[in-house]
Amino acid sequence: MSTQDRQPADFVVRGSAIYTLDPARPWAEAFAVRDGKVVAVGDQADVDAVRGRRTKLVHIEGGMVMPGLVDVHAHVGFGGQAAGWELRLPPMLGPDQILDAVHQHARALGNNDWVVGGTVSSPVFHALGNRKALAALDEASLGRPVMLRDDSLHNRWVNSHAMEILGVDGTRMEPARGGWVCDGAGRPVGILLGQPSTDAELAVRRSLEQPHHRDLRSARMAVSIFNSVGVTAIQDAATMGAWLDVFTELDHAEKLNAWIVGSMPAREFVESGPVGTDLFDTATVRRSAHVRPDFVKGVLDGVPMTRTSKFLDPYKPEPSAPGGAPNGHVCPFYGDGLFSDEELLQLLEDAVSRGLHAKLHATADATVRQVLDAVAVMRERHGDGPVFHIAHPEFVHPDDVTRFADLDVVADASPVLWFPTPMNGAIAQQVQDHYMERIWPLRDLHDAGALVAAGSDWPVAMPTPNPWLSIETMVTRRSPDPEFPGSLAADQALDLETAIRAHSVNGAQAMGLAQQTGQLSPGMSADFIVLDRNLFDTPVEHIHATQVRQTWFAGRRVHRGS
Structure with missing residues (x-):
């Protein structure tokens, strides 16, 4: 039995298959919770040892219990606004x-x-x-x-x-x-x-009359939506100071039902306000129990659809993006980066000198290589401490795949586009065919030892931050919608267990929350979900239909499904 001590638990969960994601004990019969944390995990008799007269029993019939999921790339404020007002x-x-x-x-x-x-x-x-x-x-x-x-x-x-x-x-x-x-x-x-x-x-x-009041409601709505699909920890991918204030205000009022890790922009991207070091220097005072403004965010290129990603090989010769070839360029056109090498290194130094980490948007192989080269310099200067994410590594040169693991760079595998979609059809019109044959090289990255952590990029990529669609299509590389047949780079598919880990423990590790959430083991926050099915007994093509019956955060039930 694993226990912290013998004080009575507040409640015990049992009665269903419990998938802990703890390598030391992947499956359990029951677990116990006290003061919002897991205090025991094991067989029924073992967990009963921490029950007292006032310990409640949460009995789960059928389905499956597992840790709350982790979304390593989302836009919480934008998502809440879109859902509530737009x-x-x-x-x-x-x-x-x-x-x-x-x-x-x-x-x-x-x-x-x-x-x-x-x-x-x-x-x-x-x-x-x-x-x-x-x-x-x-x-x-x-x-x-x-x-x-x-x-x-x-x-x-x-x-x-x-x-x-x-x-x-x-x-x-x-x-x-x-x-x-x-x-x-x-x-x-x-x-x-x-x-x-x-x-x-x-x-x-x-144009808004009460923007802060609406922001508070938007944030609560966004977290409620995440809870409804089983997510209890989120990395906000571009977090301005105003949103950090909203999240911490809710947390202090005990109305924030998720961990939120902030990524503070180096430059203005979508919203206006202090950015760069002016924002980075406020991280400490904007931190709370469940809000961690621990990352900076740099956007190194755009997106392939509008020929604003930077590639090692040129785009196809006939542009279909609006306005023709960007900036008056004619083919061959490779795309332009948004940071020089010197500017990128300065950004990383600004982060590391303040004890912060970095999430870097780089969608194409040239900017991915630029990040890896910069991280190599940072590793020589600062060692293994800082955490670096490459967000949206859709296209990675084969020579750079092993460098993710060698340099301990997280592959932020987001958005959910590793199956046929209209967006991927638009990308295929712009980039050379060989790129589409290796789009989202998740299997290669995983096999090379890289940490692959998944996110939704909600509300950019999907109307809802559905992790079950993401998990299924990581395995199938196919769309559940028959309107979009076929598969996308099928040899890059992952097995189910790996896909689940990408949406849970890997994300927690990538976000700096490995000691707080992502698995059910003693000392961890009691963040867990109850599903309507056992994922391992479900045909993989049906996983996208998974429903979350209950979501619990820090020992509190924060969602009950119909």
Whole structure:
């Protein structure tokens, strides 16, 4: 028996298969909890040893009990806003359906309220870069300003009223970073690429009467959604100071039902506010029991769909991204990085000198290599202490696969795109065919000894942060939706146990929470979930339909399913 001491437990869980994810005891008959922590795990007789007269019994019939899941890459605030306040557009919608949804949503708003929402899939987004589409959006919006996000979260579609608010006309179309797409006559068509998206988000923010009150509600809604799918620990992938304040305020009020690890941006990306060292220096005072602002965030490139990722081999010669070849480039075009080598090393030094770690967005093989080269320098200077994540390593050169393990770099395997989707169809139109044959090389990375930790990138990649779809498709590399047949780089599939670990203990380790959550063993937070099925007795193609009957965080039940 594993026990901390012989004090009576508050409650004991038994009656169902319990998958602990503890290598020393993967399965157990029961476990006991006291003061929000696991105090005993083992056979029924062993755990009964810590029961007292007031110890409650939580008896689970059927299904399976396991630790709460860990999402290593999500956008908590944005997700809560999208779920609670915004126009939700399934990424499968075409232009006419999107316009109809905008029209219906606008009817319920005030005259000056923004229509804000997403997601517009990349193929549809690319088709909207013309004046005809802008006129249709103007008509559908009933005079309200509109801002719709694409599936990368890097770009926006806005209408003429929004452009008026942003001060955009034919003479101002090239901000410092990114740009406005224009037609052949030089007129903006309402497509924002990169930095102007931040300007639009800020304009929406300025229009709100009580932004902090709404942020509190949005954060609680987001965590509730995560709890409903079994997630009890989240790494927020781009955490501004205002959101850290929201999370800690909720935590101090005992209203935050998840661990949240913050990733503080090095530069403005989507939201405005202090960034870089001005933000990093506030990490200590913004820390609370369950809020850990322990990472910095650097975005080294964009996304392949809009030819803003940086590759070692050039893009296909005929661009289909809006506006043609970016920045006036002609093929061969490899994409441009957003950090020089010197700037990246300075960012990592800024982080490490403050006791922080780094999550680095790098989607293509050239920027992945740039990160690995920088980490090699940091390892020589600082040893094994700092933690480094490469977020979205969709494309990794074969020569660099083993370097993840050699340099102890976490593969943040997010978003959920390792199966056929419209987004991957859009990527295939841009990159050379050999890249798609090795997209998301999860098996190679795992076999080489790299730590693979999974995330949802909600709400960018998915309407809900569904880890069960993610787990299933890590194993099958196929979509459960028959509308998208076939598989994607099937030789990169993982086995079920490895996929589950990528969504639990691996994520906890990657986020610095390995001693707090991710498995059921004595001393760990009592974060656990009750499922409607045993995953190991379920055909893998049915795992996406898994339902969470109960979610418990720190010994408190925070979700009960229907």
